[in-house]
Amino acid sequence: MSKRILVDCHTHIYTKRLVSLLRSRTVNPRIHTNSTDGSEKLAILPQEVSGGRTVGAQYWDVGNKVSFMNRHSIDVSIVSLANPWLDFLDASQAVLSAEECNADLEQYCHEASQLFSSSETSSEVEAKRRIKAFGIMPLAEGVHPKQVVQSLETIAQSPSLCGAILGSRGLGKGLDDPVLEPVWQKAAELRLVLFLHPHYGVGADASQPSGLWGSQDNGHVLPLALGFPFETAAATTRLILAGVLDRHPDLRLLVAHSGGALPILSSRLASCVAHDPRVCNRLLHDPRYYLGKLYYDAVAYGPEELEAVANIIGRSERYKSGTSTNAPVVNQLEKGVDRIMFGTDHPFFPPTKQDGTVITDDQTETWRSVTENLDAIDHVPSWTRQAKSSVFGENAIKLFDL
Amino acid sequence: MSKRILVDCHTHIYTKRLVSLLRSRTVNPRIHTNSTDGSEKLAILPQEVSGGRTVGAQYWDVGNKVSFMNRHSIDVSIVSLANPWLDFLDASQAVLSAEECNADLEQYCHEASQLFSSSETSSEVEAKRRIKAFGIMPLAEGVHPKQVVQSLETIAQSPSLCGAILGSRGLGKGLDDPVLEPVWQKAAELRLVLFLHPHYGVGADASQPSGLWGSQDNGHVLPLALGFPFETAAATTRLILAGVLDRHPDLRLLVAHSGGALPILSSRLASCVAHDPRVCNRLLHDPRYYLGKLYYDAVAYGPEELEAVANIIGRSERYKSGTSTNAPVVNQLEKGVDRIMFGTDHPFFPPTKQDGTVITDDQTETWRSVTENLDAIDHVPSWTRQAKSSVFGENAIKLFDL
Numbered sequence: 005m006s007k008r009i010l011v012d013c014h015t016h017i018y019t020k021r022l023v024s025l026l027r028s029r030t031v032n033p034r035i036h037t038n039s040t041d042g043s044e045k046l047a048i049l050p051q052e053v054s055g056g057r058t059v060g061a062q063y064w065d066v067g068n069k070v071s072f073m074n075r076h077s078i079d080v081s082i083v084s085l086a087n088p089w090l091d092f093l094d095a096s097q098a099v100l101s102a103e104e105c106n107a108d109l110e111q112y113c114h115e116a117s118q119l120f121s122s123s124e125t126s127s128e129v130e131a132k133r134r135i136k137a138f139g140i141m142p143l144a145e146g147v148h149p150k151q152v153v154q155s156l157e158t159i160a161q162s163p164s165l166c167g168a169i170l171g172s173r174g175l176g177k178g179l180d181d182p183v184l185e186p187v188w189q190k191a192a193e194l195r196l197v198l199f200l201h202p203h204y205g206v207g208a209d210a211s212q213p214s215g216l217w218g219s220q221d222n223g224h225v226l227p228l229a230l231g232f233p234f235e236t237a238a239a240t241t242r243l244i245l246a247g248v249l250d251r252h253p254d255l256r257l258l259v260a261h262s263g264g265a266l267p268i269l270s271s272r273l274a275s276c277v278a279h280d281p282r283v284c285n286r287l288l289h290d291p292r293y294y295l296g297k298l299y300y301d302a303v304a305y306g307p308e309e310l311e312a313v314a315n316i317i318g319r320s321e322r323y324k325s326g327t328s329t330n331a332p333v334v335n336q337l338e339k340g341v342d343r344i345m346f347g348t349d350h351p352f353f354p355p356t357k358q359d360g361t362v363i364t365d366d367q368t369e370t371w372r373s374v375t376e377n378l379d380a381i382d383h384v385p386s387w388t389r390q391a392k393s394s395v396f397g398e399n400a401i402k403l404f405d406l
Numbered sequence: 407m408s409k410r411i412l413v414d415c416h417t418h419i420y421t422k423r424l425v426s427l428l429r430s431r432t433v434n435p436r437i438h439t440n441s442t443d444g445s446e447k448l449a450i451l452p453q454e455v456s457g458g459r460t461v462g463a464q465y466w467d468v469g470n471k472v473s474f475m476n477r478h479s480i481d482v483s484i485v486s487l488a489n490p491w492l493d494f495l496d497a498s499q500a501v502l503s504a505e506e507c508n509a510d511l512e513q514y515c516h517e518a519s520q521l522f523s524s525s526e527t528s529s530e531v532e533a534k535r536r537i538k539a540f541g542i543m544p545l546a547e548g549v550h551p552k553q554v555v556q557s558l559e560t561i562a563q564s565p566s567l568c569g570a571i572l573g574s575r576g577l578g579k580g581l582d583d584p585v586l587e588p589v590w591q592k593a594a595e596l597r598l599v600l601f602l603h604p605h606y607g608v609g610a611d612a613s614q615p616s617g618l619w620g621s622q623d624n625g626h627v628l629p630l631a632l633g634f635p636f637e638t639a640a641a642t643t644r645l646i647l648a649g650v651l652d653r654h655p656d657l658r659l660l661v662a663h664s665g666g667a668l669p670i671l672s673s674r675l676a677s678c679v680a681h682d683p684r685v686c687n688r689l690l691h692d693p694r695y696y697l698g699k700l701y702y703d704a705v706a707y708g709p710e711e712l713e714a715v716a717n718i719i720g721r722s723e724r725y726k727s728g729t730s731t732n733a734p735v736v737n738q739l740e741k742g743v744d745r746i747m748f749g750t751d752h753p754f755f756p757p758t759k760q761d762g763t764v765i766t767d768d769q770t771e772t773w774r775s776v777t778e779n780l781d782a783i784d785h786v787p788s789w790t791r792q793a794k795s796s797v798f799g800e801n802a803i804k805l806f807d808l
Contacts, residue, residue, distance in 0.1 A: 178620040206608060206618055206636065216608055216640050218580040222647050223684035229675040230643060234608065234636045234667065238618050241632060245624050261674065265636065265667035268715075271708025271782070272663065273631040275775060279755050281762030282625035292708075306673025306694070308721055312714030313670075319710055353681050360683030373677060380673070 009397030011406070012078045014199075014260060014301045014347025016086035018063050019108035025101070033088045035059060043364075048088050049204060049227075057224075060364055062351040066115045071367060072350055073134070076374050079397065080406055083112065084138035084169040086352075087203050091173055095146030102142035102155050106162060109137040113164035132164075133406060138199050139165040141187070145176035149183050153190045160194040166404045167197030167258070172239035179239050180246035188248050192255045197299070197403060200239060201260040205231030233264030240266050240298070241273060241291075249297050250288045256403065262304040262344070263295070267316040270295055274323070289325045296320025296339065299403060301347035302395055305376050307383040310395075314340030314384070341391040345400045346381065348374045411799030413808070414480045416601075416662060416703045416749025418488035420465050421510035427503070435490045437461060445766075450490050451606060451629075459626075462766055464753040468517045473769060474752055475536070478776050481799065482808055485514065486540035486571040488754075489605050493575055497548030504544035504557050508564060511539040515566035534566075535808060540601050541567040543589070547578035551585050555592045562596040568806045569599030569658070574641035581641050582648035590650050594657045599701070599805060602641060603662040607633030635666030642668050642700070643675060643693075651699050652690045658805065664706040664746070665697070669718040672697055676725070691727045698722025698741065701805060703749035704797055707778050709785040712797075716742030716789070743793040747802045748783065750776045 018026070026035040032047045039045050039055055046063070047056030062068045063086075073081055085105060090098045113135045120131035139159035141152045152175075159165045168191070174181045179200075191198050205227040207216045217226040240259055249255065259266070266273075274291045277283045287294075296317050304310050318340030321327065353373035355363045363369055381387075381395050400406065420428070428437040434449045441447050441457055448465070449458030464470045465488075475483055487507060492500040515537045522533035541561035543554045554577075561567045570593070576583045581602075593600050607629040609618045619628040642661055651657065661668070668675075676693045679685045689696075698719050706712050720742030723729065755775035757765045765771055783789075783797050802808065 180620055180622045207640075216637075218582055218644055220580075220582045220644070220648060221684055222644075223682040225647065225675070225678045225682050225685050226640065226643065229671060229678035230636070230640055230667070233671055233674065234632070234639075235618075237636075237667070238609075238628065238632055241628065242620055242622070242624075245627065246622060262670075265632070265639070265671060268664075268670035268706075268711055269631060269635055269667060271706060271711050271778075272635065273627070275707045275755060275778060276627045276631040279758055279762065279775065280625040280627050281758070282623055283627050284758070284762035304670075304673060305677045306718075308714065308717040309670055309673050311717065312710065315710040315713070316708075353677060356681055356683070356686070360681065360686035373681065376673075376677060 008393055009080075009401065010076075010078050011080040011082070011346060011397040011400035012073070012348050012350070013082050013258065013345045013400050013404075014303050015069070015081045015083050015350045016352065017069065017083045017112065018086060019105055019112065020064050021104055021108055022085065022101075023064050033092055058362055058364065062354070066112055067119060068367075069350075070116055070119045075370060076348070078348070080134050080136065080400070082136045082138060082166065082400070082404065083109070084199055084201070085109075085140050087171060087201065089140060089169065089171055089203075090142060091144050091171060091203070093144050095142075095144055098142040098144035098147055099151050102140050103158070106139045106155070106158055106165065109139060110162050110164050113137055136164055136166045136404060136406065138167045138169040138197070141168050141170070143171060143174060147175055149175070149186050152184075152187050156187070156190045156194060156196060160196060167199060167256070169199045169201055171201065171203035172235055173203060178242055179248075180242040182246075185251075188252045188255055192252045195254075195256065197256045197258050199258045199260065200236065202232040202235040202264070204235070206234040206238065207231040233261050236260055236264030237266035237269065240264070244291055244294045245283065245286070247287060249294045253297065256299065257297075258299040258301065258345070260301055260303065262300045262302060262309060262313045263298070267295065267313045270316060290323035292316075293320050293323040293325075296343070299343045299345065302344050302381055303347045303349050303377055305373075305380055307380045307385065310344065310380055311384045311386055314344060314387070316340070317343050338391070341387060341394050342399055344395050345403070346377065346396050348377065350374070410795055411482075411803065412478075412480050413482040413484070413748060413799040413802035414475070414750050414752070415484050415660065415747045415802050415806075416705050417471070417483045417485050417752045418754065419471065419485045419514065420488060421507055421514065422466050423506055423510055424487065424503075425466050435494055460764055460766065464756070468514055469521060470769075471752075472518055472521045477772060478750070480750070482536050482538065482802070484538045484540060484568065484802070484806060485511070486601055486603070487511075487542050489573060489603065491542060491571065491573055491605075492544060493546050493573060493605070495546055497544075497546055500544040500546035500549055501553050504542050505560070508541045508557070508560055508567060511541060512564050512566050515539055538566055538568050538806060538808065540569045540571040540599070543570050543572070545573060545576060549577055551577070551588050554586075554589050558589070558592045558596060558598060562598060569601060569660070571601045571603055573603065573605035574637050575605060580644055581650075582644040584648075587653075590654045590657055594654045597656075597658065599658045599660050601660045601662065602638065604634040604637040604666070606637070608636040608640065609633040635663050638662055638666030639668035639671065642666070646693055646696045647685065647688070649689060651696045655699065658701065659699075660701040660703065660747070662703055662705065664702045664704060664711060664715045665700070669697065669715045672718060692725035694718075695722050695725040695727075698745070701745045701747065704746050704783055705749045705751050705779055707775075707782055709782045709787065712746065712782055713786045713788055716746060716786070718742070719745050740793070743789060743796050744801055746797050747805070748779065748798050750779065752776070
């Protein structure tokens with residue numbers, strides 16, 4: 005058997021220039037050293053549990069990413085900036101910072117490929133192939149959609165950038181904002197993958213007396229485990245309901261964390277749409293159809309979850325307008341599997357000690373969060389060896405033309 | 407083949423006394439006639455899209471429920487009050503109203519059984535068996551937990567009541583509020599099923615500039631399709647994280663809408679728990695274990711969703727403390743299937759015309775939302791005929807001792 009190809013389509017960095025910017029800030033989002041242990045902490049939300057998470061070289065150092073890839077036999081990484089991206093900047097700063105970030109991402113990929121080519125096993129061509137990046141668009145309030153379109157053109161011309169990461173806020177009004185129409189148009193035309201990733205999570209909900217997460221101290225568990233995938237599900241659903249995928253059927257949208265909460269709720273969504281006079285005749289197809297037009301990472305941590313997502317993607321053709329729901333669907337399983345791609349979410353979920361504290365000197369550690377995601381793919385009961393190979397890397401090679 | 411038994415464990419009513427109370431109110435929640443068509447509307451949330459939903463006899467009339475059951479060949483219904491329940495009342499009113507509601511629910515079941523026994527096919531004993539109810543607890547701010555415990559004792563003594571419905575707010579601080587401990591203790595001791603049902607949904611999220619649902623008009627789709635199952639997932643997770651299922655392993659908790667968003671996020675939840683120092687050593691088992699301790703309705707509208715939920719329940723024994731994750735699990739599929747039970751969510755999701763408007767005179771209609779849930783069970787690829795029979799009714803007969 006030939007060696008499996010492993011492509012990590014969900015792996016983050018902060019560029020050094022962005023780190024400097026975050027260090028210079030006095031309000032969140034920022035990097036500060038006000039913690040009891042004196043370590044640098046990244047605080048993203050206005051009110052962060054324990055003042056934020058410990059950050060170190062693994063968040064910005066290219067050598068650290070290369071070491072992580074080698075340690076986990078990752079052949080290709082497609083890095084992306086992590087939240088909060090640029091939404092906290094004013095419009096002109098966001099535009100400038102996006103340009104800088106995209107240049108820095110290109111430089112980051114260049115440095116990584118130099119590290120790979122200096123190792124014994126890689127040629128320069130192979131080394132360049134091993135690292136790519138999602139660029140960043142200047143998505144912040146007050147930015148003109150034309151400037152977002154221009155950033156996509158810059159990204160398309162940048163040799164190491166193969167798409168752009170996308171939060172859920174758009175230009176302040178979400179991804180169903182009609183002003184984003186030229187952005188979808190351009191992304192589809194340029195065949196760039198947009199990586200839809202949660203941003204701030206859902207949870208500080210004013211409609212609940214003590215907030216959705218309550219007053220008990222559960223650390224980051226609830227916002228991360230639930231709030232993030234809730235946000236992703238809502239953003240993706242709004243995009244679908246706005247008809248974006250009807251108008252741009254070739255748009256390549258990669259949805260983080262295996263689609264978040266959306267796949268398991270998609271038949272409920274279809275029922276709610278069918279029963280609501282404001283929506284029932286708006287879309288060309290049953291909402292479940294559109295789940296087959298999306299791409300998904302495999303960052304779900306369990307085989308049963310991945311199998312469910314594949315089955316829900318795979319059934320989508322049944323829900324194309326004019327299709328009998330009893331019609332047999334050819335290659336349903338393959339269709340589902342072909343849209344799911346391995347990811348690690350590095351440098352988040354780092355290895356921990358028995359008591360849960362983070363191992364900061366992780367240069368020799370295998371990450372549990374990574375092996376969990378590898379094992380999940382390996383243990384999906386109904387997936388063939390070929391299906392698993394597709395998810396480990398072959399799907400990403402095709403999608404990103406690696 | 408013997409006739410299949412069909413038990414509807416998720417079917418709502420408003421008692422006539424509660425309807426009068428809601429009609430008498432001038433602020434939401436209330437029933438009003440301020441709509442353009444003059445029909446009575448139920449407005450639950452402070453700001454309801456289109457002023458609320460049209461309500462009619464199907465919300466309170468016992469004959470209507472019996473007709474609905476007969477039309478859909480439902481053998482047994484376990485009715486429950488629908489949200490907002492009693493949380494909007496002050497403490498003493500909530501306690502009084504819970505007593506009244508439980509008496510009214512008993513009377514409702516009595517009237518239904520009279521209708522059944524007056525029909526040709528049913529004996530009086532059989533007729534009594536065909537209708538049961540979840541009682542209501544006085545869960546509102548300021549109520550003493552002892553009063554909640556007393557209501558459970560009343561419910562246990564009431565011949566037609568076999569459990570209690572439960573929102574996510576508890577006594578104002580959620581279901582992880584430590585003061586609720588005697589309530590869980592008593593429910594477990596009395597072997598009453600608690601039906602955890604979403605309440606207000608998640609979505610009016612202050613952390614998002616335009617709210618989680620944005621400014622586009624999507625009717626009720628987003629709060630119903632996503633906000634409800636998000637709320638359920640969060641409430642159930644908080645209950646698990648509070649150790650309620652460690653301290654009360656025999657608690658019988660039935661989770662609405664097939665567990666909402668929780669099943670598909672449960673391995674992510676496990677990973678977040680394992681990586682968080684505040685939580686990682688708190689529980690006796692991996693979080694996925696507890697999903698095998700819950701019961702789920704089958705109100706998910708799709709076969710792939712139901713299959714996923716069953717698989718995720720079924721794997722739970724793998725995550726019991728001290729179990730090797732490689733250990734084979736006996737009867738994994740059966741274990742999953744044995745905890746899922748048919749439901750309709752009547753009188754919500756009524757049949758509609760082609761343009762999506764509600765068919766109010768529905769006395770001859772078969773409800774699409776019901777046939778969708780029946781078909782979903784019938785079409786789960788991996789379920790045997792026996793598995794489907796379990797979900798259609800046999801599981802509920804065992805759980806509720808019908």
